[in-house]
Amino acid sequence: MINQIKTKFSDPDFKDLVVTNVVAIIAGILISGIMLLLIKINPIEAFSVATASVMSDKYTFAEILVKATPLIFTGLAFAFTYKANLFNIGAQGQFYIGTIVAVAISLSIGDVVPGFIGIIVVMALTIVAGAIYGGLIGLVKAKKGANEFLISMMSTYVAIAFMNFLLRTSLRETRGEYPQTDVIPESMRLPIIWGGTRLHLGFILAVLTAVTLWLILFKTPFGFRVRAVGNNASAAVQAGINSSKTTIITFAISGAMGALAGFLVVNGIQYMVIQGYYAEVGALGIGIAILANGNPIGVIFAALLFGGIQVIGIEMTMRAKTPTSFTYLMLGCVTLFVIISYYFRRVMKINRDKKKLVDGVSK
Amino acid sequence: MIDTLATALMMSTPLLYGAISEMFTERSGVMNTSIEGAFLMGAFGGFVGAYISGSLLIGFIFAIISGVLLTFIYGIVTVKYKQHQVVTGTALNILALGLATFLFRVIFGIPVIPLKVTPLQTIAIPLLSKIPFVGPIFFDQNLLTYIMYFIVPASFYVLYKTSYGLIIRSTGENPEAVDVAGVDVNRVRITMLLIAGAFCGIAGAFYSLTILGLFTSSIIGGRGWIAFAICFLGNWRPYGVLFGALAFGLAEAIGIRFMVMEGMVIPNEFFIALPYILTIILTITRNSFNIPAKLGVPYNKE
Numbered sequence: 156m157i158n159q160i161k162t163k164f165s166d167p168d169f170k171d172l173v174v175t176n177v178v179a180i181i182a183g184i185l186i187s188g189i190m191l192l193l194i195k196i197n198p199i200e201a202f203s204v205a206t207a208s209v210m211s212d213k214y215t216f217a218e219i220l221v222k223a224t225p226l227i228f229t230g231l232a233f234a235f236t237y238k239a240n241l242f243n244i245g246a247q248g249q250f251y252i253g254t255i256v257a258v259a260i261s262l263s264i265g266d267v268v269p270g271f272i273g274i275i276v277v278m279a280l281t282i283v284a285g286a287i288y289g290g291l292i293g294l295v296k297a298k299k300g301a302n303e304f305l306i307s308m309m310s311t312y313v314a315i316a317f318m319n320f321l322l323r324t325s326l327r328e329t330r331g332e333y334p335q336t337d338v339i340p341e342s343m344r345l346p347i348i349w350g351g352t353r354l355h356l357g358f359i360l361a362v363l364t365a366v367t368l369w370l371i372l373f374k375t376p377f378g379f380r381v382r383a384v385g386n387n388a389s390a391a392v393q394a395g396i397n398s399s400k401t402t403i404i405t406f407a408i409s410g411a412m413g414a415l416a417g418f419l420v421v422n423g424i425q426y427m428v429i430q431g432y433y434a435e436v437g438a439l440g441i442g443i444a445i446l447a448n449g450n451p452i453g454v455i456f457a458a459l460l461f462g463g464i465q466v467i468g469i470e471m472t473m474r475a476k477t478p479t480s481f482t483y484l485m486l487g488c489v490t491l492f493v494i495i496s497y498y499f500r501r502v503m504k505i506n507r508d509k510k511k512l513v514d515g516v517s518k
Numbered sequence: 519m520i521d522t523l524a525t526a527l528m529m530s531t532p533l534l535y536g537a538i539s540e541m542f543t544e545r546s547g548v549m550n551t552s553i554e555g556a557f558l559m560g561a562f563g564g565f566v567g568a569y570i571s572g573s574l575l576i577g578f579i580f581a582i583i584s585g586v587l588l589t590f591i592y593g594i595v596t597v598k599y600k601q602h603q604v605v606t607g608t609a610l611n612i613l614a615l616g617l618a619t620f621l622f623r624v625i626f627g628i629p630v631i632p633l634k635v636t637p638l639q640t641i642a643i644p645l646l647s648k649i650p651f652v653g654p655i656f657f658d659q660n661l662l663t664y665i666m667y668f669i670v671p672a673s674f675y676v677l678y679k680t681s682y683g684l685i686i687r688s689t690g691e692n693p694e695a696v697d698v699a700g701v702d703v704n705r706v707r708i709t710m711l712l713i714a715g716a717f718c719g720i721a722g723a724f725y726s727l728t729i730l731g732l733f734t735s736s737i738i739g740g741r742g743w744i745a746f747a748i749c750f751l752g753n754w755r756p757y758g759v760l761f762g763a764l765a766f767g768l769a770e771a772i773g774i775r776f777m778v779m780e781g782m783v784i785p786n787e788f789f790i791a792l793p794y795i796l797t798i799i800l801t802i803t804r805n806s807f808n809i810p811a812k813l814g815v816p817y818n819k820e
Contacts, residue, residue, distance in 0.1 A: 190620065190624075193621075193624045194623070194624050244604070295801075299802050299803075301801045301802045302801055305797065305801055306797075306798050306802075308747075309747065309794040309797045309801075310794075312740055312791065312794040313791045313795060316790045317787070319787050319790075323787070438608060438612055439612070441605070441608045442609060442612060445609070478619070479619075480622075480735070481616070483616030483620075484616035484617060486612055486616065487610070487613025487614070490608075490609035491591075491595070491606075491609045491610065494595060494605060494609055495601070498599035
């Protein structure tokens with residue numbers, strides 16, 4: 156294992172990837188930290204107070220994993236299509252579809268079916284709903300050549316309107332006060348895996364799913380087809396790959412990922428649907444997938460980073476009185492710098508190749 | 519009825535500003551996917567400028583500066599550094615959200631009562647506004663809507679009848695030829711993005727300074743993306759864009775109208791979703807697109 160890591164790091168491309176990403180992340184946090192001076196908050200003090208509290212309190216520490224759980228899924232939702240050079244930016248809508256299905260099924264079968272079976276049923280139906288909602292985008296892309304970027308974006312707003320409609324009518328809480336659902340029965344909640352925290356089984360599920368998607372992408376013929384379509388669609392078709400089938404399945408898997416994020420939020424953390432909650436989970440998923448360069452395993456680490464930034468941001472708000480928007484400032488800066496680091500990585504690679512060429516000639 | 523149509527025209531104004539600017543950038547071969555963020559920065563900058571100075575004009579100037587700043591960063595990263603446009607846009611949209619909300623807090627602290635400015639008023643044009651039916655719809659609007667009437671023919675003229683328009687169109691279709699002719703491809707694209715930033719800034723400020731008179735972080739709520747879609751559905755042509763903007767403005771006006779009506783058979787959310795559903799249907803059903811050949815492809819000088 157250690158040897159494997161060593162060989163990975165001796166590969167200059169991988170080393171550049173790690174180094175430039177770390178520099179970009181630090182630069183992003185530094186720049187946003189400097190902006191704290193504008194509201195006369197000492198950024199170093201604020202950061203250290205927040206970090207100390209994350210490190211000393213297991214509840215807060217576990218929150219990083221809790222926040223990362225849905226982000227791993229929305230990250231995967233973007234990453235999987237990204238590998239096929241397709242753009243599913245509708246993870247937000249697929250997430251809301253997932254929350255609606257999860258809460259509706261949990262509420263209706265929660266008291267009838269025993270918990271364990273019930274949770275499996277809810278999860279399966281969420282996957283189906285997400286796969287259909289995402290797969291339809293793939294279908295029109297494959298059959299009609301429609302712009303998937305635009306359609307997935309629009310499908311989010313349709314899902315939001317649909318959710319708001321349900322929260323105003325049939326799914327509205329029995330008290331009828333707020334646009335939110337009732338709380339799901341206790342038997343339908345995912346078990347907590349770390350006592351005294353909110354960390355639930357969903358995190359394990361998220362990590363396993365990411366590993367599975369990685370295996371599918373890099374170790375199966377289907378994954379090869381996905382990447383072939385992504386690298387060069389016309390060449391893939393020439394080689395006999397059914398690109399429209401690949402597109403549809405890729406989008407269905409991607410949609411299922413978005414919906415699963417919703418399932419985990421409903422059955423794992425919130426136990427209900429509240430109008431407009433988690434409004435940035437889709438966009439952050441895109442940032443995470445970019446940070447990971449579309450690699451499912453990388454998505455886990457990137458999601459942990461984003462979860463960590465969110466928790467640090469919350470702690471800073473509580474202990475150092477920074478505004479809540481500061482979290483998004485950090486996330487936006489980090490993502491932007493990571494994108495810029497892609498450019499510098501390319502320049503470094505070109506320079507290295509040039510050097511190799513020059514060395515080769517002079518020998 | 520007349521009210522709804524007048525509202526429709528007003529609501530389509532910012533969409534048209536955004537979509538026309540998107541048309542110009544896409545014609546030059548680069549998508550402005552930071553459009554939602556540019557709208558938000560415009561709404562923010564416009565409100566700040568207007569609130570502090572007390573002048574709407576200064577507000578709109580601030581809006582232009584804020585929008586241009588965002589698209590400038592976008593242009594550097596996508597055109598100069600050649601990074602992926604969808605990906606960069608997403609990052610900038612998150613950043614714009616954080617930046618606008620954070621700076622709002624920096625400037626105003628936590629206000630006890632929501633801060634407001636007096637919105638841009640309508641100016642009834644003498645005589646013309648007295649024409650039955652047409653008058654109250656078209657000639658009792660605000661200044662920016664009046665300017666909108668001229669933007670479409672003007673952009674048609676620039677795009678198809680001037681030499682710079684030809685350069686813009688060629689940059690999107692055949693950048694190599696433009697390069698050979700001695701024109702800097704990247705400079706054309708960045709110029710288009712900066713102009714788009716100005717237009718999107720005004721469009722965003724339209725929400726904070728004309729429609730509402732206040733600023734919230736959710737003020738744009740996807741309207742930037744609607745403008746993005748309108749450019750697409752308008753087939754990258756000025757009059758197509760005009761038609762799209764009017765259709766979406768009308769859908770929005772109908773949504774507002776039904777929101778205040780009680781006991782509706784069709785739920786109000788349906789009308790809110792209608793523009794998005796329409797976009798999906800139109801995107802699927804249209805086959806012949808006038809899509810610029812090099813849209814989204816960075817130009818590499820060999």
